[in-house]
Amino acid sequence: MGNPDVIFLHAPSLYDFRTKAVLHGPISDVIPSGPIFEMYPLGFLSLCGHLENAGFSTRIINIANKMLNSLKYDPEQEIQELKPKAFAIDLHWLPHVQGSLKIGEIAKKHHPEIPVIYGGYSATYFHEELIHYPFVDYILKGDSTESPMVMLIKAIREQRDVSEIPNLTYKDNNGNMRSNEITYVPGLIDYVLTEYEFVINKTFKFFDLDGYMPFQTWINYPITAVFLYRGCLYNCKTCGGSRRACEKVFNRKGLAYKSPEKIVTELKTIEHYFNGPSMMIGDIQQNGKAYAYHLLDEIKKANLKNEIALEFFAPPTEDLIRRIQEAIPKYNVEMSPESHDEQIRQAFGRPFNNQQLENAVRACIEHDARRIDLFFMIGLSGQTYSSVMETLDYCEYFLKTYGKKKNLHPFISPLAPFVDPGSEVWEHPEQYGYRFFGRTLDEHRQLMESALSWKYFLDYETQWMTRDEIVLATYEAGIRLNELKRRYGLIPQKIADLVEHRAKSAMGYIKLIDEIVKKGGEHLEDWSKIAYEIRDMNIHTICYKEELNWPVSFFKFNVFKILAHVLKARIGTSWTALWAKIYHNQDKEGKTHVEEDHSGRT
Template sequence: MPQTDFILLRISDTYDFHKLPFLHVPQNEPRNSHAAGMPFIDLFAVVSRLEKAGYRERVIDLPYRMARSKRFDVESSIKKLEAPVFAIGMNETVQVRDALEVARLIKKYRPESRTIFYGCAAIHFHLGLINYPDVDCVMRGNFDGTSAAQFMQAAVVGRFSKIPGLVWKEKSGRVRQNELSADFASPNLNVTEYYTSVAGQILRYRAFDSAALLKRWLHHPEISIFKTGCAASPLFVSQETSGELPAFRAPEDVYRDIAELCRFSPAPVSIKGDIRMPGENYGERLLSLLQHRPVANQLVLELGDAAPAFFIQEIARASPGFRLNIAPGSHDESVRKMLGHTYSNRDLESTIESALRAKVQSVEILFLIGLPGQTAESVIETTIYCEYLLRRFDGDRRLSLSIAPCSLPCSSPLLESPESYGFKPRFRTFEQRLDALALPGWKDRLEYQTAEMSTEQIAAATYGSLIFLVRLKAKYGQLPYRKSEEIVANYARGIEMSYRLDEIIKNGRTDELASLKPEIDRINDYAAGSHQNLSLPLMMMRPQNLLALGKAMAESNPWRR
């Protein structure tokens, strides 16, 4: 096996999920949703930069390996790995505990190796993470190809003081924090370079982790208007909540990335972030580029606010058959206002109407449960508002309504002071949060509640509203009746399991948890399997996609090493 200089580990939300029983958050019925792709872009950018710098990098995708075989053992796999540097990426809070466990295993078998944590969750929890003995460094800035190459050079001599945004330990154990850089590098995509790195890893290690990630990304491509890889939902990013808006990429760079993705994939391309947010005609400039040099793929756009009819028409001209995602959070305008959004329900409905008239392929409206100012009664009123929308738009199948418990993403500026916006943190210390992540019930792992709703009320409202919404869609012909009753039955099993888990934890009978795993897996698997598979087989690729793919593979020349 060739020597490896740098290993990037991608971890799951639930460490060693084949063995541990965790009841997942209940999901909506099938809808057109995209898997998060931004972390993949960051990963490939790092790998490509290290490859060009002459390092032998390797990607290990633990969720991919666990999904392929129930006999896969995480510890045995890590025991076989060897490299001077292990980088562990984590973008969600639920991954923190698992990342620390993976770091412990690395240090157990490779105590001389350095571990570095990166990603949105690492940025948010850097002060807690760095105090663990198995964590050598945490990147609280943007971890891109440049910083990864800098880290490799610094690791040789053990001098890390020049790497912007790095939190690290001296030999004495003293924690040091380097200054953040105000200059966020945001290189354009180069899928050909990504294929080069993937081909090299396949030949060197006979492993397909990076190839599987690249395939998933091209099946669900995403690009961002933000310079950093941590992009929060527009619902949680506004001038009122953020104070200072994040740094944005130039619309010309965003367009180049869209065009590059469309060369290799026919799948819809999601643009993360409301393109009107940067101001200064940013959205108009991007749409103008798309109108004058159109791409063949559909575009999926996010709106953090209602949009006037003329703007929707401009989107339709730039991307016929576009898709639109809007997250009002609540039907209650006063609840939205607490998050800095002042548009009315009339404005929201006008936006939906304009999109449907512009021949949008789908409009997804996401409501949340557990927002500040929201009560259990308000959640019921939200579901009634959902029926009003379906009735107003004649049950149009292009209108997709969803509801889910609120979870603040690690990239949200609200996390800097959640109490000032009405969120009540359930955990005061980093260790309390880690302990909660080990609990089997999803409501026990929620980080926040509000003055109006406890976690128990959030859970009850979630199941109740999901059941109501599923039957509502069956009533308006958006979902077959038999399918809707199957989904409702699975929600009922989830409710019953939640009660059983509460009783087991309350009475200290944790030895019974293992026996519940098969039943919990069936509940989770049904919810996961209910989502539409948007993967595109080879036969659905356009000729120009196949041509670009063949050219990239030819240019990659993986035999050079």
């Protein structure tokens, strides 16, 4: 099979999660992955596609997912057996800091001669600290590193100088840090494709379904995604991808869009193989009305049948929703008002009022949206415990007023575990009323490594709510919203009872853990008594995770099309290789020779 040139490794948030019991709490209840954040960045697919097109072979290994699916799986043994030209490890989301660093350390331990490359938002922000870890050789910075990655792998293969590669931080021959400026910042990203066909091919090539699985339950809920652009026009205060963060950290001074035609091509490719929902990541309104309508016209012409979800950073107009209905028969909508309080919301960076939000929700319902999801947050600037409870009153108002079709789903969750580095709150905590418990990369690694509950790896509290109050408000809000959903028919009694039981149990364990922590070094015996019990308290504690799922077809995969593609790729590769061999051995007279193998057979 041969050794791939570049192997991409995705780590769990906590490397020892299988042996170390931690009350992770509800930090992942409203995202597809679990509390160890086993979902690898979509950027892996684009990077692999670019490298493959440049002639390099690649592989993705979702270490986190493989660890989840088998207690027998030994990640260190697998890494020891790998022999690529380079390891590429993501440190995109900061919660991965402990696991990501541990995987890099293991790779360098067994392969001191193989370069270890880091990339991602958090790697970019902390590049000056990260490069000083002895196992880190290179860091590719910025939100677009496809071309610099190809340059770097070529340089590694040919043992050439890397001083001119854009976006690169590295160690020179004396071990000193060198940092090249982020100058590769493309303004058009038609080249950025989510290479799902690549994933299919490689899964069969390496016989490694778990290694390529985006997250643990993906096989039952095959959601896919397409990026509309990179960058953002909004400046949400806790977001590391906000306008100011992009400008300061990634040198991105504007949006990089993908053409509607390319987006539709990706959606059609996805639909060819999968029958699950697709998420269009980014608000289609950000590039103006003409772009949004052009995109919808192209989608309409494609006659797509799959569920498609759209996210909006500001409420869409009824005219836009009508156009969406005409273009996408099975459309779903996500909006994040964050708070019922207009002042808190606008201070956060969401510039719309409640009337605009309600008008959009009403229009979505009248124009047959399959689902409307509303997301609220706990831990905002200016938000008190009482304000959180008032947000639940607002959720009840929504369900009472607009919930008859049972397609309106409100959610509430904490800002956890970390505030995004580079965000406005991160850069100016006092201005927004925040206090941090960690500021460096290593301090966040220690938070993840030492905490017994999610309360202790929260890296912040606010002047309006302490860590304790954020935790309490989260569980109380979850219990109350859970009961509202039961009352308005969104979840059955059995599910409501499960969520309530887990939330109340988790609150009890939080108190027990607090008592254990107060005992300091004498806590180990007490901890061992409850460690096993808390494992079930890490999902379904503020909502039932499957509540998030958009509708999915009974037949989730187009199996025959997948097999046909794999077969075609294998046969095509074989015939291409054979023809190249024949052509290579043509003599000057044009005669063709086929070389014999060692057995004498042609």
